[in-house]
Each structure stands twice: as structure tokens, then as C-alpha cells.
Amino acid sequence: MTQEQEYSAMRNNINMLGHFLGETISEAQGSDILELIENIRVLSRNSRSGDDKARSELLSLLSNISTENIIPVARAFNQFLNLTNVAEQYQTISRHHQDKTAQERSIQSLFKRLKEQNVPREQIVQTIEKLLVELVLTAHPTEVTRRSLVHKQVEINKCLSKLEHSDLTAIERHTIERRLLQLIAQAWHTNEIRTQRPTPFEEAKWGFAMIENSLWEAVPTFLRQLNDHAVEHFGYELPLDLTPVRFSSWMGGDRDGNPFVTAKVTAQVLQLARWKAADLFLSDIQNLVDELSITDCTAQFREKYGERSEPYRHVMKGLRTKLKNTLDYYDDLLADRLPKHTKEEIITQDEDLWEPLYDSYQSLTACGMRIIANGLLLDTLRRIRCFGVAFSRLDIRQESTRHSDAIAEITRYIGLGDYSSWTEDDKQAFLIRELNSRRPLVPRDWVPSAETQEILDTCRVIAKQPEGTFSCYIISMARTASDVLAVHLLLKEAGVPYHLPVVPLFETLDDLDASEEVMTQLFNVGWYRGVINNKQMVMIGYSDSAKDAGMMAASWAQYRGQENLVKLCEKLGIELTLFHGRGGTVGRGGAPAHAALLSQPPRSLKNGLRVTEQGEMIRFKLGLPAVAVETLDLYASAILEANLLPPPEPKASWRTVMDELSRSSCDIYRNVVRGDKDFVPYFRSATPEQELSKLPLGSRPAKRNPNGGVESLRAIPWIFAWMQNRLMLPAWLGAGASLRQVMKNAEAKATIEEMCHAWPFFNTRIGMLEMVFSKTDLWLSEHYDQRLVKKELWYLGQSLREQLAEDIKTVLALSGKGQQLMSDLPWIAESIALRNVYTDPLNLLQVELLSRLRQNPEKPNQDVEQALMITIAGIAAGMRNTG
Template identity: 80%
Template sequence: MTEEYLMMRNNINMLGRFLGETIQEAQGDDILELIENIRVLSRNSRSGDDKARAALLDTLSTISADNIIPVARAFSQFLNLTNVAEQYQTMSRSHEDKVSAERSTAALFARLKEQHVSQEEIIKTVQKLLIEIVLTAHPTEVTRRSLMHKQVEINKCLAQLDHTDLTAEEQKNIEYKLLRLIAEAWHTNEIRTNRPTPLEEAKWGFAVIENSLWEGLPAFIRKLNDAAVEHLNYALPVDLTPVRFSSWMGGDRDGNPFVTAKITREALQLARWKAADLFLTDIQELCDELSMTQCTAEFREKYGDHLEPYRVVVKDLRSKLKNTLDYYNDILAGRIPPFKQDEIISEDQQLWQPLYDCYQSLTACGMRIIANGLLLDTLRRVRCFGVTLLRLDIRQESTRHSDAIGEITRYIGLGDYSQWTEDDKQAFLIRELSSRRPLIPHNWTPSEHTREILDTCKVIAKQPEGVISCYIISMARTASDVLAVHLLLKEAGISYHLPVVPLFETLDDLDASKEVMTQLFNVGWYRGVIKNRQMIMIGYSDSAKDAGMMAASWAQYRAQDALVKLCEQTGIELTLFHGRGGTVGRGGAPAHAALLSQPPRSLKNGLRVTEQGEMIRFKLGLPAIAAESLDLYASAILEANLLPPPEPKASWCRVMDELAVASCEIYRNVVRGDKDFVPYFRSATPEQELAKLPLGSRPAKRNPNGGVESLRAIPWIFAWMQNRLMLPAWLGAGASIRQAMESGKAAVIEEMCNHWPFFNTRIGMLEMVFSKTDSWLSEYYDQRLVKKELWYLGESLRKQLSEDIATVLRLSGKGDQLMSDLPWVAESIALRNVYTDPLNLLQVELLRRLRADPEHPNPDIEQALMITITGIAAGMRNTG
């Protein structure tokens, strides 16, 4: 066992002991004894004790209705505490030393110097660095804000206990606080009883900023600055903005009828209220700090002659921020605020300029150490968050726009736009975009759907430039899809250019993306309006659901590579926006490895990437974790730009083409070709129950009457993760590799594995997925929940899984042990299995009982099922 693992085990044992004391007091000795018995049986079952496994199955299949919820909660809570302990371990001092030696920006700068990369080139690349994290809601993320806060506090306690110089009294006090926090979490209902609204999801995003990113962001920039000073003798400019945050919460209306124009407007107002609240806390502290009397003549001339000149400036800001809070309180309550525009803070510059003037004056007067404290942190927050806190993305599905324009053209007698050819659509759109007259008549009453589209465009048009970051078109297929949104925004009266971003998702759309963008770039009006800048979003979820992981990965790579080269040829600056999820089936991978496996030059204009639900908590949920995650992102982006990965050999591309075709065929033959697949999927996983549970504001399906093809990618993958088969993340990949190796391509594939980051990362991702699959659990779901005549499908898939694991182990040369080169990860998975196994087995029993009488669901069983779903998600970590 590694030293780090032992330290983490000690913390987990302590947290588990405190949880046990809490349960004993709350539920009594009998429940605690039952839970402990289940835990011991689970541990022994995992060690290969068949009698223990039989006893575990018997205990959980006959559990009484009264004991279901406390048992489910105990194991779920324990996994959440395990996550906190593991998060703490990844940022503890011993771990940090190892990370800094390998993947940090400091380590990268040292390596670049060794490889004689010019200092000027490194500094130029640092100045262009941009990490844009887009926070998105998640249908499976249900951790409440109050519990997030408790987890942050537990983490702080673990950090305090890590000091070796504590007195016995100090240690006792910290442990007592830990016990109290765990008790508070136990007595807090961890599951929402009602489906969250989009505004509640937005507030969840604000809580992540308040609890973590507000501290984590300046901590990261300080880290980056220290590394640049040490290795490059270069201090970052105060106004450098290497990180920005955007959000889909309150803006993503694709398939979510609850996100309306009104909701979007409220989300923007709430974000401004929260930004004022957070900046007010900073300014209050600066009022206490900035008691200095000396300032420059320029500062005195600008702000007046005062004994404590800086305090006068920040107190004025404090007054305006208080007014801003009151202003948005009134707006949100539907009242007319009494404030004039110059009495509130409505633009970044109103905060930035006075604070920057303070910074420059303090620095000029020999007080740099004071200037570089909280004042510098606040300035950096102004640059990265601004008075809007987050920029908002708008997302809508492409046919909603063409339907709206079709309704307009029918009304004014031009025929049905949605039935026209692509050439006719483009000609019409370009003509209307170039026209000075309005298209939409004033006295017209549109249908409800079209009104909503137009109202959304009006909300966007009323925002100052920069508040809305972009308008994303999901399922974008043609150039007219992009031009249609530009026309609708023009009709709403927008006065500036808003980036309109096509999202290419399915296999066919990814393959056609270069042709679609070529058509757009050939439109004179379009080239003029975009000013040679284009953002394009690459969809990972739907492409993987459409074609399987291997074919989708290669389609994404090919599309990005083609788009990078197209934009270089046409002189357009391209930003690729990656719609990744946490799981491999949705493009997930360790951030550093994933970025270094991108096509060459694809990160030239920075990174824009979605982070979702539980992955936000795991990667950004604590200040120190957030700072480290941002540092890893920065290091990978800088490395990809300064030490770009190799262009793949032609022989590698040919093999990848073959793998993509073969894997897609294998995947689709199962998912689309087997008539029993849909009934098997619906029986063997909790997919049907997921749709009924209040796990997110968005419906689980785009079309409520459709089959698997209409299911959203997240619940599709999430359902398979619950029964531990993880099907979407591996089906077709290993089998296609084995076929290619057996047909004489083994040497090329081994070469790809050793020398091509793209392929090597895919193999590493497969290995991670395989380490989290579990055939005996998947088989147990089948035996208890699936009709016997469908068992053949599960048996076939598990046989395929076993063969694929053998293929990947052979390729990676690791014998018979998955993750053998990452013992930390392997140990973590093994530790979690002891606690996720009971949740899986309990979930099977709950599903069996619910399905036995679907007309009269027991609320306690539904509640317990939800707890098992979220507990397994916590145990699996990168779930969606």
C-alpha cells in the first residue's frame, strides 16, 4: 500500500467511525449493527468469500421496509465522506509535491527551459492563455447546497488535523467539530423531494463559486504567477484574464421546456445580485485593510484630499454595492428600484478602475506587499467573474429556429421556409440579413413555441455585450442553421455581434462539419460580421450514443483536425468548445491527458469546456482542488501549444478509420440491431425510474414517446453506470482492436499506443472504465429484474466485456491487473467497492419491489431508490 493510500484510509476510518456514532445515536444500536454486518459481509464478499456473498445477498433481498432508508443513507453518506477524504488527499502536502514534480505549470516551465523553448515564446503563450469553464446543470446531480457547504467544512477540519504540532485539546476540538458536521449532514435530507427548477440549478452554480471558485481562482493565478516569476523572471500583468466562467444553468433550453425567456432574465438578475454580494464581502475587508495615508499626487487629484484616501474610495464602492443588492432585490421582487444608474454598480469598469487606481498608487508608494494581497485578488475576480458573476450561454435545438422562421414566412405569404432546399434557405437568410427593413410584422400573433424563441432573442438583445457569451445551436447540420439564429437575433434588435456556435453532435454531423463551415465562410455577409473569429462546439455525448466510444472519438478528432486546418487556410481564429461529460462515454478523461491528446494546434486560442454536476464538485468543489484543477488545465494548454503532439502517421489514421467502422458496426448491431435490446436495457437498469425521479430540471427524453434514440445521452450512460456494466463507454472499442490485431495490424496498433497521445489516452480511458465494471453485479441485476428469455443479451455483453478487458491488458502490457501503473486509483476503486456493492444490491431489491406494483409506488422505496442512485454515483465518481 502506498503511504498516501494509508493516510487516506486513516481519514476514511475516522470519518466512518464518526458516522457510526451519529447513526447509533440517531437510529439505535440495532440499525448500526445491521449496517456494520452488511459492511463486513461486503468486504469479505469482495475478498472472494462465497458464504459471505450469499449472506450479503440474503440480507439485502429480505431487508425490512423500516430499515431500507437508514441502510441506503449510511452507505451513501459514507461514500460522500470517502470522496471528501480523497479530495483532501489529492491536495494534501505530500500529494501536492508529487503533482508539482510532474504536471504543474511550474514543472512545465522548467521542462520547457531544458528543451530550449525561447523565453519570449513561453511568455507570449502565457499571455494568450485562456481557460473557459462552462458550468452546466446535470440531471443526476442532486447534492444540495447546504451539504456542499458541510463538505467544504469537513475538508478544512481534515487539513487542520494534518498538522503534527496540535495540542491534545486542539485535536479534540477539531474532531468534535467533524463529528458535529457529520451529524448535521446525517440529519439533513440529502435528496430533494421536488424536481429542481432551472433557477435552483443556477443557485447551485452560484454556490460552487461562493464556496470554492471565489478563493480558488486567485489562488491559481498566484500559483501561475509564482511559477512565471521563478522560471521566466516574468510577473503576470494585473489585468491578465487566464480564466473565465460561463454557465448553461438558466440558459440551456434544448429539450427543457422549463427554461423560458423569463427564467433566463431572472437567472441573469440573480447572478448580478450574487456578484454584488460576494464583491461586497471583499470590499468590506478592504475597508478594514486600506488604512494607509500615503498616496500619489495623481490619486489625490482624482479622488480628493483625504487623510485615509484609499478608504474613501472603497467605502464609496461599498455604498454602491449595497445599493446594487437592494436594486436587484427590488427587481427580483417585481418592485421598481428607487436608485439612479450611477448609484449602483452595473459594469466591471466601475469596480475595476477605482481598485486599480488604489493598486497603482500603493505600488508607487512602496507598499507593493499590501497591493498584492486581497486587493490584487479582488482585481483578478473583477476580471474573471465580473459584475455578472458568470456569463450565460444560450442553447436551443436547430429545428426550433427553422420552425419559427417557417411560421413567419407562411404568415407573410412567402411559403414554408422549413420545406425549402438548403440553397433557397441560405439565399433567403442572406437577403434578409442584409436588408434594412424588419421581417416580422408588428401586428402578428405567433404560436407559443415561436413566441418563446422570439422572446428569448429579445432578452439577449437587451443585455450589454459580453453578458451572454454565445448562442449554441444543438443538432446543427447546415449553414442555414447558423444564419437562421443570426436573423432571429437581428429581428430582436441586437446591436452587437453575438457569437453563434454550431454544435456538431452525431457521427454524420461531425463528418460534415468542415463542409458546413466552408459554406458559411464563403458567405460574404457572414465573414464580415464574425470579424474572422469563430467558435465551434464538438459534441461528445450524442456522438458516443450514436456510434459508440471508439468511432465517436475518431470522428471528434477528425472533425477538429479538419476545422483547425480549414480556419488556418481561411485566416479565421478558431475556438473549439468541448461538450465533454465526466464519463468516458461522454468524452471524459483526466483533463491533462485529454487535452494533450487533442489534434495539433487545436488549443491555439484557448480551451472552452463544459463541466457538469458531480464533476464540478470533484474538480472544482473545494478552493485548493479548484486551484490545482485550473493549474492542470493551464499546464496542458501551454504544453499543447508549445510542445504540440505529433501529426498522426498516415498508417495510424488508416487503422483508426478501420477501428471506427468496425467498432461502430459492433455497437450498432447491439444497440439498434437486436430487437430485444430496448426491453433488456429498460429491465436491467433503472432507466425508467430515473425519468420519474426529481434529479434535474430537464426531462430525461427529448421526445417523451420515443425509444432509446430519443433518450438523452446523460441518463443513457447514467443508467448503465448504475448496474455496473458501463456499456456505452466500451462497447465496440475493444472488439474492434482485437479484430485489427488478429488481421495483422498488431505492430501498428502497438506503435500508436506508444507514440500517439490520442490513441494512448483512449486505451487508458478504457482501462479506467473496465476497472469500474462488475460482471457479477450486472448478472445479479439480470437475474432479479430481467425476463429469463432476455438473459442471453446480458451474458453475451459480459462475455464481450471479458474479452475486451483481456485485449486492453495485452495491449498495455500489464499482465492481468487493471490500473497496475496507477495503484492510487486501483486502491481507491477497491475501497469504494465495499460500500457501493451493498447500494447496488439494495437497488436491485428496491427496483424489484417497485416494479411488482407500479400502480401503487411506496414513497419510502422511491426515496431509498434515489439514495442508492446518488450513492452509486458518488462511488463511481466520473458518472456523467
């Protein structure tokens, strides 16, 4: 199928789904509403095509829309976008999909290239055995689609898959189309906006549902494919216990700025995770009971598990009983009841499941039944290694000052003075002394403040769990070595009996630049080197560094920081794992996964990849089993390639130019965001930032400090707000202008052109800018200003749009693509063009609704408020990588 035929197939699916939505709207709201919606859609399409008359009519129509029509119109375009996204996501896994770019990036393609380039087999095998893709699912508040609607969208995908068969009878086709119509009607009659903000416990349930509905199937499928490719190209079979894929979660563990994540919530989420793991493994074991009716086994197996006519079935039935007990046990705990089973009667460790299943595998293989062993039994073994009986490991995250405040409260109480006023050297000396001490620091009868009690309670929850339940303890806004040592001391005081990795998260520009010095100080502490076993994880922050300094300066600081840490750890013989706190958007480090990984500093992925998957990107990249398999393949391929065919070390001339670009872009960015006295009032009026806090997205408040200004605003709502008005300022401000400034020098211009072609890091940044520019819209952004911003502030928006227009020209000239953004990625360009037709009316409607609400803020109209929330959700769906 040619690319044009694929576009045609996708458009046909979109048209069919749109037609069914039209039928639903007509039946539910009446033909007059459907006619109004269709008129808006046609005007929007013509407006996008450059018809000024259509644009004027569209503006007039939406500016004068009646209050009773705003909700159905907003809902219609929101649903159109959701269905467009469903059709587009399906197309990527359609049996007819032929994405050459994706094929070139696959593991299959990489293995062919490695053979052609005569890379030694032993080196390839060693690299595969060290492969680790660890995705950390987070509940960052940009997933605007409710779980009930996500489920219906998955079902729509299944229907599209069935319709792709060419041998359907007329009755079969009619049945599938009828089911599609039912699903679309169900979605229409479901409130797309949550009425209440989700709790952290509900967020965890959403994350667990993603694992259950997609990843549980995807992981063994991916590993089977990886094994088949390795056998085909190198005659190498993956070891049974190899774990190249792992999942962790922040849902129920991330308490940074979220007062609703408490020690009690964390304990409940851990119980729910074990219940869910038992439930899914029980299903697998029940199927194995049905499958393994075989009588032959080895003498060793019979000796270990007893003389039985159906030995494997006997073992599976024993596991089935234990798993049922495990479900009952955690049911009781979650309901706050005394468990009727003891710990001895349930499954508590991975080995409880692994050992009998591994023994069964070995016996079946030895008895000539390898084909049976490599079926569901192998899949279950791989699920045990990937997910385990804890289901997904949990990260704890807390802000650094919460720990130092807790220790200061302790030192004041026991008469040692105020820890918070000590120098860094004094803090380190005290912490090291206490870490080496055998006596407790915290008095037993002491009653601390609620904040300190919560920190101590969290550490006690960790202490009660077996090793491996938690991945690590992350310190956000880490700035000093004492920040890390403080957490180790608090964990020691709580009685944690094992070493839990404590991970500093370096976020701002200054903190990234200082990261090497901080880690050097830590590694010079004898106690610290003794407990880490020469393994260290460091988290690199993308959101706050970009918010602090702009995209160009932040990305260079992240690169340099990683590079310095890699060299430091290599010098000291420490295995470094870099944990990337990326989001979906460019302003938060987002980029196509394959390109982003190949643009990392050389050797930075040699111990694997740990990366956050955030908000709506979890659903887009992992929400369907086939899509998740493709995502895992892409990640694994990029890591293997980065380690076996590493990117070039940047030349000295490239570094010089990047230093200059970084300084220049940071100055330009900060002069606007921090230096212009009108910037904050402009931001608050030109975007729906103030209204965003009313949208019940995630459990976490939008601000760290509810009384603070933009500086206290979280990176996600900061980016989300600019995404809504289509200016997308955080993702580009300073970047293009710095390029123009530096390229005035002919030598620097030649160097930048060389960097574009020869350096993946720089080339990827330019590609990311291009993608952002393709989603901006100067006219829509100007419309927000004219309707919502005071005239005396218009100059700022005008100046930013002029800079954006110049930046687009600069990037197009640099990439050599003439006048057309994304010309080398027509699939993405087509996708954006398709969604613009539905997103534009939501933008225009949003402006009208904001205007009406702000005219009478004391008495807001509930229908207008509800419609505004729907436009926010709809634009997020249209822009896709929103936060």
C-alpha cells in the same frame, strides 16, 4: 510521506468518519440496525476478497431484508460513500500528499522542462499571454448531492485539515472530533434526496454558490502561483489585465429540451448573478476600506479623486456606496419591485470598478508600496477581469429546429411560403437577403405561437443586456449553414445591437463528418465573414456522438472534425476556438483533464480551451478552493504544453488503422443497440432507466420526446442507467471487439502497438477504457439480469459480459499490464477498491428494491421507492464520474 503511508492516512480518516457515522446511526436507529449494517459491510468486504460463502450470505441477507430496515441500510451505505469521497478529496490537497504524477503535470514542472529544452523565452511569454481556460458550468442532472449536504461535506474537509496538525492539545483534538461528529449527525438527519426537482433558478443558485465558496478564492490564488512560477523561471510578470481564466454558465440559459428555461427565467438568473457579484465585491471593497488607510498617493491620483487625507479609503467608500445601491437595485428587481435607485447610482460595467482600483494600484506602486498593492487589491482586480460585475457570463443554447420552425412560421404568415420545405440553397439566399435588409421582417402586430414567441422573447432578453453578459448562442443538433444564419436573423430582428457569437454544436457522427463543409459554406458568405471579425467558435459534442456510434468511432470523428476545422480556419486566417462539450464519463468524452488535452489534434488549443464542467464533476474538481487551484493548474499546464511542445501529427498508417477501428466499432455498437430487437426491452429491465425519471435530479426532463424510445433518451440518463448496473456499456461497447478484429492482421497489430506508445490520442483512449473496466462488475451485472430480466433475454446480457471480459483481456495485453487493471495508477485503483466495499451492497439492495417495485407497479410502497432513490444516489457517489 510514501504512497503507502498516504493510503494509510486516507484509510485512517475513512475509518474515523465511519466510526462517527456508526455512533450517529446507533443513537438514531438503535444498536440492532448498526449491527446489521456492520454485518453487511464485513460480508461485502469478504465477498470482494473472493469469499464465496460471504457473497452467498450477503445476497441472502439483502434479498430478505425487511421493509422497515431498507431505508436506514441504504442511507448508511450512501453516507459511507459520501464520507469516503470527502476523505479521498481531502487527501489530494493534504499537506502531506505527494502525488508524483500530479507534480509532473504541474505548471512548475512544465516551466522547468521548457527551460531545460531551451524553448525561447519570447515564445513562452507569447503563449502565456494567449492562455485561456474557460470553464462552462452546466446543470446536467447527475449531481445527486443536495446543496445542504455539500456544505456539510466542505465543513468536514476543514475539520480533517485541522486534525492534520501534529501539535494539537488533547482538548483541541477533542473539540474538532466533536465538531465532526456533529456534522455527520446533521448529514444523517438531513434527507439526502430532494423531494422536488430543482427549478432552473435553483440550479443557477447552486452554480453561483460554487463560485462564491470556492472559485472566488481559487482564481486569484492560482494567478498568484502562475505569476510566481513565471517570475522564477523566466523573469516575467503577468500583466495586471491578463485574463487566463474565465467562467461561463449554462444554468438559466440552456433551454435545449428544457421547457422550464424561459426568457423570464433567463432574465431573473442574470439579475441574481449581478446581485451576487455586487455582494462579493462589496465584501472585498469593505476589506480594502479597512486596509487602505494610507495617506501617500501620486499627484495624478490626488488630482483625479480629490484632496483627501486618506485618498484610497475615500475612493473605496465611494465604491462601497455604489455596490450597496447595486444590491438594493437587484433586490428590488428580483422581488418585482420598482427600483429605488437609478442606473447612474449603481455599478453596471466592469470599468466602474476596474478604473478606480487600477488607479489605486498604480499610485500605491509608484509610491513604493508595491507589497500593499499586490495584496487584496490585486486579487480584486483579477476577480474583476475573471468574473466581472455580471459574475459569470451566460450561454444560450437551443435546438436547431426550434429556430427553423420559428422562421417558417414567420414566412407563412407574411405570405412567402413555408421556409421549412425550402432547399438549403433557398434558405441561405433568403436569410442572407434578410440579414442585409434594413427593414424588419417580423410584423409588429403579429401574435405567433407560444413556441415561436418564446424564441423571440429570448432574443429580446439578449438585446436588453450589455455586450459581454452573454458568451455565445449555441445551436444544438446544428447540421447546416442555414442553422447558424437563422439565429443571426432572429437576433437582428430582436434588435441585438452588438455581434453575439453564434456557435454550431456538431453532435452526431454524420454532423461531425460534415462540419468542415458546413463551416466552409458559412465562411463563403460575405455578410457572415464581415460580422465575425475573423473569429469563430465551434462546439464539439461528445455525448450524442458516443450514443450514436460508440466511444471509439465517436472519438475518432471528434478528432478528425477538429483537425479539419483547424486546417480550414488556418487557411482562411480565422481564429478558431473549439468548445468541448465533455462530461465526466468516458461515454461523454470524460478523461483525466491533462491527458485529454494533450491528446487533442495539434494546434487545436492555440486559441485556448473552452470546455463544459458538468454535474457532480464540478464539485469534485472545483468544489474546494485548493482542489480548484490544482484543477486550474492542470488545465493551464496542459494547454501551454500542447502549444509549446505539441503532440505528433498522426502518421498515415495510424489514420488508416483508426478509420478501420472506427468503422468496425461503429458496426459492432449499432448492431447491438439498434440491430437487436431485444435490446430496448433488455435495457429497460436490466437497468433502473424507467425509475430514474422519478429521481428529482436536474430541472430538465430525461427525454427530449416523452413518448420516444432509447433514441430520444438524453445521453446522460442513458449512461447513468448503465452505470447503475455496473455494465457501463456505452463507454466500451465496440471498442475492444474492433481492436481484436483489426489486430488479426499482423501489420495492423504492430501499428496499434506503436500507436499505444507514440500517439497520445490513442494511448488516452486505451487508458480511459481501462478506467471504465476497473469500475465494471460482471457478477453484479449478471445478478441484475437474473432477478430483473426475463429468461428469454438473458442471452443478451451474457453475450455482452463475454464481450466485456474479452475486451478487458485485449486492453490488458495491449497495455502490457498483465492481469491488473490500473496497475500504473495505484491511487485510482486504491480509491475504486475502497468504494467497492460500500457500493456492492447498494447494488444488491437496488436489485431487490427494483424487483419489489416491479412486482406491484400499481401500488408502490413509499419506503421502497425512497430507498431505491437512495441507492441510485449512493451508487452515483460510489462511481464518481456518473454522467
